[in-house]
Amino acid sequence: MTSNIGHVQLPGLAWEIAADIHFPPGFDKSRRYPAIVSAHPIGSCKEQTAGAVYGAQLAQSGFIVLVPDASFHGGSGGEPRFIEDPTMRVQDFSYVIDYLVTLPYVDEQRIGLVGICGGGGYAVNAAMTERRIRALGTVVAANYGRMMHESPMNWDPIGALEAIAAQRTAEARGQQPRIDDALPSSPEEAQEKGLTEIDLYEATEYYRTDRGRKPSGDNLSLFSRQATAVGWDAFHRVEVLLTQPLCIVVGDKPGAWGSYRDGVELYRRAASRHKELVVAEGYSHYDLYDQPEPVKIALDRLVPFFKQHLTD
Template structure:
């Protein structure tokens, strides 16, 4: 397995270092040239959660060099204060990771793709609109984080949320304690006690708050005073003009509050890509596509040949 053939690297940027893991194909030969794939983790997550240990490993086993990285302000990457989910920064990070890839003698700079899970899927789509070194893009149960912040995560009151964020940021600038929101219940039992039955929230708790998916760098926390950028951001801005690369979108057909099904349909419909695929994993939900063998198998059975064709 490629998981045993992995190197931790530091990606230099003008602002701080980004932590990343590079997954190598079996029988890797540093004197050869390989197609490479950037792998983006979910919102408030880390590279050890699904982007690296599931999709990164599987794609490396199929002959790709894969780099899974921690977003700025999260995981083992730099950036202070912590727990910021800044979509514009996330997309900037992608270009710096690609800057690192193109310096590696074994990476073919003309065969670089990107894949992302959950919010990482939305970021992958957005990054591909302006980063032309990306030649093919895959979104696994991708979510448009800007849409989610504008709607459910702001209680469908984006202006009220922005006013509250502004007040909190002023307070923190004057020395008050940082307001960090924990986005999920402590564990599934607490979620049940709270009467949480919505599929995405309950399954997120089951993934992030149990040994199934819990990792030291996967905080699922958010610094409230820095949420304004996300409220005004849109992962799908100008897809009709700018997203021309081949694209594949994988979603489950059991929709939840985070909106991956809805967002996947929208991105597929709007993208200018002449070569685009929509894969619906029937009977599966958003978090099933993180790590469960059958739905992940459905995703990979389509994503692997897609990348082999276009990279």
């Protein structure tokens, strides 16, 4: 799968956001196209599943697809590095759309958003208040705030917040930052340490091998800045504010990241009049990142969904 890709730096809050633009076949700059923003997972980058898989294939189906790096990560600006702040990730979408609406070949009335894993949770939260988003798709969307009350924080959110507070104080006084690496260095190390829970192990297979490894897909996070995530909820007020057409894709092999249950919960709670739940039976969270058969299941629904809701 190939596509014509452009590279841009666009204005963010106080720094630039790096993004790739995937153009459709036969792109004609005198036309106006529907556009989709593709949001990468937490710890990922624009060159991985959000761009190389979903961005490329949605572009092949006739859309302009813009794939940004999150602030503080990849080619985007923001200091200190490796902050994973949900409120900032959600704000990024508005800056990206500010850029899209200046492009003469983008129809501002036909802008959609698709998010993968944690990027899907962020996309849900953004769509509730960013009304320039006309249609929303998610692939194994995970509610990062819910996750941060569970296994990443040893099921002790209050204890985690106390540790975060202590670390931030130490760094303010000159101590070296604590930067956590979320994954083992290889599948072999994961096996040796008994880290074989399906989502954790398959994340390692994706990010720590040639299957998905990219220089900016580092899965690093600055521990002292994680408190906001512990107090955040991607789905807060979806019953009232999430009204756009919604297509939710999940795999039915459950794992620690909880994307299956998050997807079912989102489908149940969202106020959207048009909503659909697509279950890729027999596939896991990371199968839907890049494996041909489950990705085809996802795109066989996402492409017609976006064509239906982002057309005149």
